[in-house]
Amino acid sequence: MVIPKFERFLQPANYSSGVNAVSLMQKGVPSVVAEAYRLEQIQGKNLVHAVATALDSLDLFIFSGLSAAKDLSGGEFKQIYHFDAKAETIQYLEANYPELAPKTAVLQLGMFMTNTRAPSPLKPTKVGAPNNVSRVDKSDYMQATGWPASYPHALLS
Amino acid sequence: MPCSAETPVPFIDPNSDPAVFVKALASQPLPPPLLADTKVRQFAGYAKMTTFTEWTELLNKHLPVEVYFEETSIEDWASKVTVVPGVGLELAEMWKYCEKVGYFGGEKGGARIITEVGLKSRVLRQGERRLTVP
Numbered sequence: 001m002v003i004p005k006f007e008r009f010l011q012p013a014n015y016s017s018g019v020n021a022v023s024l025m026q027k028g029v030p031s032v033v034a035e036a037y038r039l040e041q042i043q044g045k046n047l048v049h050a051v052a053t054a055l056d057s058l059d060l061f062i063f064s065g066l067s068a069a070k071d072l073s074g075g076e077f078k079q080i081y082h083f084d085a086k087a088e089t090i091q092y093l094e095a096n097y098p099e100l101a102p103k104t105a106v107l108q109l110g111m112f113m114t115n116t117r118a119p120s121p122l123k124p125t126k127v128g129a130p131n132n133v134s135r136v137d138k139s140d141y142m143q144a145t146g147w148p149a150s151y152p153h154a155l156l157s
Numbered sequence: 158m159p160c161s162a163e164t165p166v167p168f169i170d171p172n173s174d175p176a177v178f179v180k181a182l183a184s185q186p187l188p189p190p191l192l193a194d195t196k197v198r199q200f201a202g203y204a205k206m207t208t209f210t211e212w213t214e215l216l217n218k219h220l221p222v223e224v225y226f227e228e229t230s231i232e233d234w235a236s237k238v239t240v241v242p243g244v245g246l247e248l249a250e251m252w253k254y255c256e257k258v259g260y261f262g263g264e265k266g267g268a269r270i271i272t273e274v275g276l277k278s279r280v281l282r283q284g285e286r287r288l289t290v291p
Contacts, residue, residue, distance in 0.1 A: 033243035050202060062182055064175075064201075069254050076257070077250040079243075094197055101196035105182050108261055108268055110167030110203030121166030122158070124224055126218060 037081035044089025052097050065090055065106040159234040159249045160256040162210045162226045167203030167260055178202035178271055192267035199268040201261040 051061050068087035069080035094101045114123050158164075175185070182200065190198050209226045216224040231249040238245030253262075261268040 003267075031243045033247050047158075060183055060187075060270055067260070067266045067268065069251070069258070069262075072262045072265050073258050077254045078245050080251045080254055081247055083251070083254075090197055094195060094225055097182075098196070104196075105198045106268075107178055107182060107189060108170040108199065109171075109178070110201075110260070112171040113168050114171060126222075128267060143274050 033079070033081050036084050040082070040085035041088060044085060045092055048093045048097065048100070052100050055097075055100055055103075057104055058100075061100065061104045063090065063093075063104060063106050064109060066108055068080060158209055158226065158250055159229050159231045160209075160252040161228060162213070163208050164207050164252070165255040167206050168202070169204045171204065174202065174204050181271055188269060190267060191227060191269060192265075195267065199266065201268040201270045203270075228254055257260070 024067070026128040047063075051058070063086075065086040068091070069077050069083040090106055093104060108115070164197070178200070187198055190196060192199075213224055213226045231253055234252070235245035235249040238248060260269075261264070
């Protein structure tokens with residue numbers, strides 16, 4: 001399943017080994033992680049707006065968040081987008097919905113043990129063997145990650 | 158990995174642990190925020206804080222091959238993650254952030270560790286409120 005918004009990022013030319021967001025952006029290729037960050041910021045605000053409409057009857061809003069990596073590292077780490085998008089959502093809530101803030105609990109979960117099955121350097125690999133694959137097909141990726149085939153993953157075609 | 162072997166890394170079992178933490182938060186009065194300039198309460202939920210030293214020991218104990226940990230630069234590690242462009246650098250920075258600041262943002266992050274504040278799932282007492290709104 002491919003989410004159409006991401007299709008333009010998934011050209012094979014964008015998958016050669018060793019690419020990163022910075023070098024891609026220098027070449028004029030839009031960054032999929034920066035785009036995901038932008039979407040998560042929008043979704044976060046939408047979520048806060050929706051919760052605020054139920055403020056009167058609301059007991060407790062539990063938000064699955066992460067720490068503000070860019071701010072708390074003094075700007076040293078600027079590309080931990082999946083942390084910052086969530087932290088900015090809560091900063092937005094705090095700044096714009098002072099009555100919702102005291103009813104909000106952010107739950108920061110640790111990393112998933114299942115991450116270690118992914119085809120990344122976190123998965124222990126044999127010395128000398130390729131540490132990763134530049135383009136995995138759907139069945140390999142599913143097998144490697146242990147995700148069910150029905151998992152709606154944006155990056156698989 | 159692009160962080161030291163002693164970097165604390167929190168792990169959960171995603172299929173069961175989130176429900177335990179959510180139930181703990183939703184079933185009792187919550188302590189106030191740790192930081193003075195925020196009204197949002199921040200909680201850290203994890204089953205075990207571990208290090209790659211521990212990991213390597215465990216893998217060596219249970220696998221029939223020799224496993225070792227190698228610390229790399231952010232750039233070297235990022236270049237090996239090629240499934241999606243950009244993800245390598247994002248994750249590599251995250252590991253280094255875990256070493257230098259902490260996954261939960263360190264002291265300035267203001268997150269209370271759920272187990273350390275004694276939050277366990279329980280039923281509200283009669284007349285007890287979930288939140289005391291300041």
